[in-house]
Amino acid sequence: MNKIKEPGVIVCEHVIDNIRPIKMIVHNHDETWEFMCGEIDHHDFIDSNVVGLNHLIKFDQSILPVKKLPVGCIAERERVDCDWEYSEIEE
Secondary structure (H helix, E strand, C coil), X not given: CCCCCCCEEEECHHHHXXXXXXXXXXXXXXXXXXXXXXXXXCCCCCCCEEEEHHHHHHHCHHHHHHCCCCCCEEEECCCCCCCCEEEECCC
């Protein structure tokens, strides 16, 4: 039986350590995903982790509507109880 491989996604240290919620999701042009707290105090990707997308959805089901975010787009929200706002990645 073939298993469907779930995509790995980059998650900032604040989200993975459950310090801050996910407030920014990026679906990069290279089809990679980033799930971030949306704050500016990151050290590039030094302290980020890679986890399975389905694991992350189990952790925070409020990101489920963004699962079909097109490549090259960003979803952001001000707070967890706010709606997602969508935009394209500026190059």
